[in-house]
Amino acid sequence: MGSNASIMLQQEDLQNICQQTGFTVKQVQRLYSRFKALDKRDCGYLTREDLQCIPEVNINPLGERLIDVIMDDYGEHNKINFKQFIFLLAKFRQGKFKSLITEYNTRESKLRFLFDMYDRNHDLKIDRSELLDVLKMMVGGNIHDDQIATIADHTIGELDKDGDRSITFEEFCKTLERIDADEKMSMKFLS
Amino acid sequence: MISIAALVLALAAMNCSLGVRSLYVRILGFIFDYATKIKNDKELSNESSDEPSTSTPNSSTSNLVERSSDDPIEMTSDTPLVSGSTKNDETKSNETNETSLETALDVQQKVSRGSSQSDIQFRLGDIMDYTRQGLEAIVDDEVTKRFSSAEEMAVWNLLTRTQQQHEYFSLRITALWFLGFCVRYFILFPFRLCLFILAILWMLCSAVFLKYFPGKNAKLRYGFYINIVLHRILSRVFSAIITYHNTEHRAKSGSICVANHTSPIDVIILSTDNSFSMIGQKHGGFFGMVQRTLSNTANHIWFERSEAKDRHMVAEKMREHIQVKDNLPILIFPEGTCINNTSVMMFKKGCFEITEAPIYPVAIKYDNRFGDAFWNSSKHDLFQYLILMMTSWAIVVDVYYLPPMTIKENENSVDFARRVKAVIAKQGGFVDLEWDGGLKRALPKEDFKQKEQRKFYEMLKTE
Numbered sequence: 145m146g147s148n149a150s151i152m153l154q155q156e157d158l159q160n161i162c163q164q165t166g167f168t169v170k171q172v173q174r175l176y177s178r179f180k181a182l183d184k185r186d187c188g189y190l191t192r193e194d195l196q197c198i199p200e201v202n203i204n205p206l207g208e209r210l211i212d213v214i215m216d217d218y219g220e221h222n223k224i225n226f227k228q229f230i231f232l233l234a235k236f237r238q239g240k241f242k243s244l245i246t247e248y249n250t251r252e253s254k255l256r257f258l259f260d261m262y263d264r265n266h267d268l269k270i271d272r273s274e275l276l277d278v279l280k281m282m283v284g285g286n287i288h289d290d291q292i293a294t295i296a297d298h299t300i301g302e303l304d305k306d307g308d309r310s311i312t313f314e315e316f317c318k319t320l321e322r323i324d325a326d327e328k329m330s331m332k333f334l335s
Numbered sequence: 336m337i338s339i340a341a342l343v344l345a346l347a348a349m350n351c352s353l354g355v356r357s358l359y360v361r362i363l364g365f366i367f368d369y370a371t372k373i374k375n376d377k378e379l380s381n382e383s384s385d386e387p388s389t390s391t392p393n394s395s396t397s398n399l400v401e402r403s404s405d406d407p408i409e410m411t412s413d414t415p416l417v418s419g420s421t422k423n424d425e426t427k428s429n430e431t432n433e434t435s436l437e438t439a440l441d442v443q444q445k446v447s448r449g450s451s452q453s454d455i456q457f458r459l460g461d462i463m464d465y466t467r468q469g470l471e472a473i474v475d476d477e478v479t480k481r482f483s484s485a486e487e488m489a490v491w492n493l494l495t496r497t498q499q500q501h502e503y504f505s506l507r508i509t510a511l512w513f514l515g516f517c518v519r520y521f522i523l524f525p526f527r528l529c530l531f532i533l534a535i536l537w538m539l540c541s542a543v544f545l546k547y548f549p550g551k552n553a554k555l556r557y558g559f560y561i562n563i564v565l566h567r568i569l570s571r572v573f574s575a576i577i578t579y580h581n582t583e584h585r586a587k588s589g590s591i592c593v594a595n596h597t598s599p600i601d602v603i604i605l606s607t608d609n610s611f612s613m614i615g616q617k618h619g620g621f622f623g624m625v626q627r628t629l630s631n632t633a634n635h636i637w638f639e640r641s642e643a644k645d646r647h648m649v650a651e652k653m654r655e656h657i658q659v660k661d662n663l664p665i666l667i668f669p670e671g672t673c674i675n676n677t678s679v680m681m682f683k684k685g686c687f688e689i690t691e692a693p694i695y696p697v698a699i700k701y702d703n704r705f706g707d708a709f710w711n712s713s714k715h716d717l718f719q720y721l722i723l724m725m726t727s728w729a730i731v732v733d734v735y736y737l738p739p740m741t742i743k744e745n746e747n748s749v750d751f752a753r754r755v756k757a758v759i760a761k762q763g764g765f766v767d768l769e770w771d772g773g774l775k776r777a778l779p780k781e782d783f784k785q786k787e788q789r790k791f792y793e794m795l796k797t798e
Contacts, residue, residue: 178474181483184713198479199774200472203783205791206462210469236470261462270459279457282465283795284788287455295457303459311459320460328463331471 161227165234166246171333175233179226189223191215205282206261213260238330252317254329259316269310272296339526340533347567356576356729360705363728367704370508377505455795465791477678477768482775483714484707485677519726527572527725534568541565542631555661558632559610565632566606573706574729577604584736585609586664586695589657591686594697595759596668597676598710599717600724601699604732611666612656614649616640633663650689657692664695669752670772675709676701678766679759682752693739696755698763702731713775735762 161172180186182194192211201207215222218232234248235257247253262270262278275296283292303311303319346352541561548557570577586592586609594601605611614636617623626637636656642648656662669682676699687694701708706727710720724730737758742751753769760767771779 195473198472198476199779200476201469202779203787204465204469205784205788206465207469210466261466283792284785286789286792295455299457316459323460329467
């Protein structure tokens with residue numbers, strides 16, 4: 145018989161998730177199928193390796209960093225289960241017009257996710273070394289380290305208003321004011 | 336039982352069909368419709384009791400084959416970096432070292448040359464595109480879904496193995512399923528097993544016959560027909576219903592036939608209409624024995640494991656084979672691995688470098704309703720897979736022969752391979768991907784990430 149008995153989505157769980165995240169039933173079911181497809185060993189959670197196996201994530205310069213953020217901030221001990229997975233994805237629902245805005249997919253939570261991509265020590269500040277790390281990931285060997293350092297210093301210089309040589313979350317949001325972060329960081333979930 | 340087997344053998348030999356299989360498939364179609372109707376009614380009544388405002392009833396069962404897209408998200412198209420269009424740009428010729436990647440030396444020179452380096456500005460928001468694309472890829476990507484059975488059938492075909500979103504609905508459906516189970520495992524399966532044994536007997540007898548039959552050309556003269564009959568018997572083992580299109584483009588001797596790969600059964604399917612020489616590594620054990628037996632009826636190209644790495648040697652052997660008149664056409668699956676019949680992945684350029692032989696492309700399209708032919712080798716081994724195939728309802732497949740193609744004057748083999756792939760994808764309605772089928776088991780090379788980094792760098796420069 146089928147081996148699909150291990151993690152079926154319970155009806156009450158489903159309703160709960162829909163209410164809290166704002167996803168429709170069909171959307172949650174699709175995402176659940178996807179989760180199961182990625183969970184090749186059928187153990188009910190995803191690991192770093194499962195996510196790294198996705199070729200498009202693997203060749204993405206920020207792929208590793210993205211997986212770090214997901215695993216460390218939303219999962220635990222290198223495992224992320226479906227609930228954690230879907231609450232993470234709930235952040236990226238569009239917060240406009242027809243889609244509901246819940247506490248998860250506000251503009252601020254999207255920006256906060258981006259901030260976390262830089263800020264790995266969670267001190268609520270992006271300091272020079274954190275910025276350098278991300279820059280190196282993005283440009284690889286195409287720019288000399290000195291050049292990268294210059295660019296980083298330049299960026300911090302421009303944005304740091306309170307002179308602590310690092311960028312706080314407020315300063316971060318301010319610089320992204322004119323960009324429609326909600327639009328750019330949303331995914332259209334089909335149902 | 337024996338008389339039926341003999342009947343099948345006779346039919347196979349004469350290439351006639353009693354139409355039993357087509358009738359069987361039509362009946363099955365009706366039964367599936369009925370089952371789906373029951374399911375839909377049940378679903379409707381469930382939905383209406385839960386969410387009266389938002390339920391939308393499924394469209395009626397008239398679309399048996401309509402497969403709704405099961406992508407969870409709509410990919411945004413405004414991102415120039417890692418977007419769908421890169422699939423056409425990136426030449427993912429993994430085998431060679433002729434990548435367009437610059438060495439560290441070149442990069443050094445570029446950095447010292449450019450005076451505009453100091454103008455590069457980095458904005459914190461520049462990570463947005465890559466971040467979102469990464470998330471989108473996690474939710475849905477083009478590659479990983481090609482290596483598992485295609486989901487989402489509009490109609491449930493009463494096999495538990497395809498029963499992902501269809502749960503237990505009603506007593507009637509479960510009863511139908513149970514009946515189906517009994518029919519498949521206790522009636523069809525033993526019968527098919529007998530046919531399989533018959534096929535093996537045929538193969539052995541013909542091998543003996545050809546070995547001792549006088550006359551050097553016996554092998555070439557009779558081998559063709561013996562092969563076809565063998566494969567016709569085998570196709571009946573799987574209840575395969577094959578429809579050929581454009582048979583005027585059947586591959587001829589001295590050419591290379593190229594097809595998309597979904598399962599080991601592909602070979603059987605194609606060989607019921609034409610005989611081929613196969614090419615592959617020499618195995619040991621049971622499969623090795625099969626190879627040696629097959630070699631009695633035709634000239635196949637088997638090479639040693641050590642020779643397999645030597646592409647020139649392989650190409651040489653192929654050329655030799657093509658030059659012998661009366662040798663059968665060579666059958667090759669350039670994807671190198673089984674893909675789930677929704678897309679064609681990168682064609683390895685090896686066989687497209689042999690410019691002496693015309694290429695006859697073939698598109699093989701399976702109809703999943705009656706049995707999913709895709710072999711997911713990480714999930715099932717060959718033996719399990721064959722059992723699964725023999726306990727499916729049937730294998731329904733369309734084979735499209737396509738006009739022969741030869742390499743153009745200024746074309747290199749990679750582009751030629753791509754051209755052939757596009758033709759096959761168009762005919763079979765497949766998604767044409769440049770991704771390498773080897774990604775099933777291996778990670779992409781570092782080069783690709785470096786390429787993305789290069790692109791980003793270029794974009795920064797020009798802002």
